[in-house]
Amino acid sequence: MKIVVTVKQVPDPNSTQALESDNTLARDKEVVLDPGDECGIEEGLQLKEAHGGEVVLVSMGPERARDAIRKGLSMGADRGILITDEKLAGADALLTGRALAAAIKAESPDLVICATESYDGSTGMVPPILAELLGLPQLTFAKKVEVNGTNLKVNRQTADGYMVVEAAMPALITVTAAIAEPRYASLKGIMAARSKEVKQVSLQDLGVDGGGPAETIESVASAETRKAGSIIEDDGNAVDQIVKVLADAKVI
Amino acid sequence: MAKVCVYAELSEGKLNSAVTEIMAKARELGDVSVVALGTGAKEAGATLGKHGAKVAYVKEDKVFDDYLAEPATDVMHALQQQDAYDLILFSFTSDSRDIAGRLAARLGTGLISNASDISAEGGSFVAKVPYFGGAKLASMKANGKPAIVLVRPKSFEASETGGSADVKDAPGSVGDGSKRAHILERVTEASEKVKLEDARVVISGGRGMGGPDNFPLLEDLASALGGAVGASRAVVDAGWVPYSMQVGQTGKSVRPGVYIAVGISGAMQHTVGMKTSKVIIAINKDAEAPIMKIADLGVVGDALKIVPALTAAVKAKKGKS
């Protein structure tokens, strides 16, 4: 079974970030492999361990995104593809999807694994765009995946539980953090990753046009904040104060 | 007048409440058509007429109940070919997200996701989206046509205007090639008596609750107040409670009369889902926790002591009145 996992490099969610003057995120700050994508890699590795095959990582980003691929390779993935091109700076979801789709198509995978949304963009739009461009069915928000021959079955998270959804592979899935606890890279894995292949491709290599952005940021403002009310220490009377607020709000 | 289309998401025959909210905005932006597909479509179309839809395209076919995304994408695509909308609106919910993404790719246009507001500016549409982890709000302009925008639930308040929609058969046909992601079974895990999204009072617990064994304390308070229990992502990821309880950017948005955050630090990704609540009460042992900066009443203390005492006090007060 050939599995492609899409991996994105994102600003470290645990570090404080700054905005550039043009309102793009300052990407020279600490960056990491998207924690959601780590779960996707883990699921890919578990499926490979159970069914055999290969796990290929595909990322679109600046040269530096090679580190994100390297991290996945040290967890155990087999090889990587890095799509990097100046024309991709500030790419929107559609262009990102086009670039990723072109690289993935050439691999003809049985399964494509993405995270439900990225940590920084959080638009969750790249996976369905990819599925459409690749002509694949999409089983999204998976918290459990089962493969039986060419049949793929997932438990798809819903607002009040989950649904069981199946499709024949090839298919695309998006995984939630509940899918699998990502493994740590072992020292051996880190050593092995150094000699694994990471192929670098440009938009021209892929035959994809840059095109103008589908949307542009016009301005950025601080989000509205609420004013703080009163803060009290619980000296035994706190409950009375809360009850008063509840009564004023007419909920009791 | 701009031509606006709203995708009316149905789940097991019921109209998603986010759709009537979106109608409140959509009818300000132009002439609105809605699309309702699957069991319950006709009824949904009638309801949306009362919320300002001029035309309701419906198709009561089980194929939309049984397969994810692709059948609905086929209809939305056919409809766009027929009516050439300027703006297509979806709710930022799982099923609609899947359809909107596929539709954008099929039409070759972009889309704006996770919007909390939309306006028409000089012939194009501008949406407000959280940026920079929610600390900022970006105004994003859609350059293509149609503009496709996904709106966060609870961004607008639903209200009826009266009126009725002209109900029509939705165009397009669903090929066998679109019957792929097959829904076999639906399982409900949430046992809540009151739905989180609709509750007047929401009591949410975070890591400060100490462990899953302490969540019944919140359940007790919720039942005393007739409210629902929510949670932060940290405790959902830790497996203490199901995802259906998560409030925030990647969970539910709520707008209750009173929101009580218990042992929740108040990360931006949490507050984006609850900060429009009318009254916010925070219980946290750390006076410096960010949640204190947006709370109307911040109580510095141990949640495990305060919550049971509060439940008792609420019960006592209710008993008297």
Ligand SMILES: Cc1cc2nc3c(=O)[nH]c(=O)nc-3n(C[C@H](O)[C@H](O)[C@H](O)COP(=O)(O)OP(=O)(O)OC[C@H]3O[C@@H](n4cnc5c(N)ncnc54)[C@H](O)[C@@H]3O)c2cc1C
């Ligand atoms: C892309 C992305 C999406 C996210 N989406 C969401 C989302 O949808 N929803 C969400 O909630 N989070 C989300 N997060 C995570 C968010 O950033 C925070 O990590 C999370 O909300 C923290 O949860 P918490 O407040 O329960 O835990 P913590 O931050 O650990 O806070 C625990 C709090 O409990 C207090 N405390 C400890 N003991 C007690 C006690 N005995 N009594 C009273 N108080 C006590 C502490 O002082 C502290 O303030 C997201 C993050 C990212 C990057």
Ligand SMILES: Nc1ncnc2c1ncn2[C@@H]1O[C@H](COP(=O)(O)O)[C@@H](O)[C@H]1O
């Ligand atoms: N530049 C990228 N390179 C590789 N994968 C990506 C990229 N952007 C998005 N993805 C994939 O799509 C998922 C959802 O991202 P998004 O649609 O940006 O929220 C991510 O977790 C990745 O798996």
